[in-house]
Amino acid sequence: MKLDLSLYDKIFENRVRLQIMSVLAVNEEYDFNSFKEVLEVTDGNLASNLKTLEKEEYIVVEKSFVDRKSNTKYKRTTKGLKAFENHLIALENLIKQQYK
Amino acid sequence: MEQKDLFKELGEIRLLMEKSSKFVSISGLSGVLIGCYALLGTLFGYYTIAIPDTAINRFASGLAIPTLFLIVAILILTLSLLTGWLMARKKAKKNKQSIWNITSKSLLFAVSIPLITGGVLALVLLSQGYYHLIAGILLIFYGLALAAGSIYTFTEVKWLGILEICLGLMAVCLPDHGLMLWGLGFGVLHIIYGFIVYKKYES
Numbered sequence: 287m288k289l290d291l292s293l294y295d296k297i298f299e300n301r302v303r304l305q306i307m308s309v310l311a312v313n314e315e316y317d318f319n320s321f322k323e324v325l326e327v328t329d330g331n332l333a334s335n336l337k338t339l340e341k342e343e344y345i346v347v348e349k350s351f352v353d354r355k356s357n358t359k360y361k362r363t364t365k366g367l368k369a370f371e372n373h374l375i376a377l378e379n380l381i382k383q384q385y386k
Numbered sequence: 387m388e389q390k391d392l393f394k395e396l397g398e399i400r401l402l403m404e405k406s407s408k409f410v411s412i413s414g415l416s417g418v419l420i421g422c423y424a425l426l427g428t429l430f431g432y433y434t435i436a437i438p439d440t441a442i443n444r445f446a447s448g449l450a451i452p453t454l455f456l457i458v459a460i461l462i463l464t465l466s467l468l469t470g471w472l473m474a475r476k477k478a479k480k481n482k483q484s485i486w487n488i489t490s491k492s493l494l495f496a497v498s499i500p501l502i503t504g505g506v507l508a509l510v511l512l513s514q515g516y517y518h519l520i521a522g523i524l525l526i527f528y529g530l531a532l533a534a535g536s537i538y539t540f541t542e543v544k545w546l547g548i549l550e551i552c553l554g555l556m557a558v559c560l561p562d563h564g565l566m567l568w569g570l571g572f573g574v575l576h577i578i579y580g581f582i583v584y585k586k587y588e589s
Contacts, residue, residue, distance in 0.1 A: 305399075308403050309403070309406040311403065312406065313406055324402070377395065377396060380392055
């Protein structure tokens with residue numbers, strides 16, 4: 287059987303991006319510092335991957351200020367969630383394929 | 387990609403979803419301590435009602451029993467909150483989690499709505515002299531708060547909440563046993579719950 291890779295998303299080949307999307311799949315919104323804490327990555331790495339996801343319109347960014355400190359929040363988009371779900375299905379299919 | 391890597395990847399996604407949406411730094415041992423404070427408070431309550439002419443009563447003469455109970459309740463609440471917060475901070479430090487993050491904020495918000503409502507209602511009942519309802523109301527609203535907050539922390543909290551609500555409803559039906567049920571709910575249940583969480587996640 288030929289393997290269907292149409293659901294597989296190249297964007298999520300990067301681990302941090304896949305992790306960001308996993309977090310946003312179960313949380314309505316998440317802020318930068320909480321991401322840093324839970325993913326244990328550097329500022330630069332996190333920021334650049336968030337930027338990529340934003341460009342793909344998988345997430346949206348909401349900038350606000352709390353006590354004059356910037357408080358940036360991230361949310362998933364419908365497009366992003368769909369892509370994430372499809373990617374998970376693709377990974378599942380890969381596993382099933384290898385079982386045959 | 388190897389199959390083993392795929393399994394690992396899916397497993398990690400699941401763990402991350404869990405870790406990012408739940409605040410797990412609540413200490414089980416603090417539950418045991420808080421339960422002990424409540425039991426001491428309950429004993430004090432029994433003591434004051436059963437033997438009116440005690441040293442404490444003479445010391446606090448002039449204070450009506452409801453006022454005395456209110457002071458003790460506020461003392462227990464303050465002590466419990468302080469214990470819970472300090473021990474959570476310690477556990478969070480160990481887990482390399484910050485105590486003030488997005489999940490703890492959500493947890494606090496979810497819990498505070500039923501808790502503040504119940505607290506205000508209890509004060510209103512107190513001021514109008516409906517003393518017999520207060521133990522039950524406090525248990526019910528505390529249980530509702532736990533059930534509401536449980537989605538942001540251990541699932542055991544949900545069951546603790548449901549049990550508190552059951553005891554609260556019983557206390558409203560059987561006001562004569564209100565104090566005993568209050569001690570059971572805030573004392574014994576907390577100790578059992580704290581012990582379970584400690585055994586399951588901390589030892």
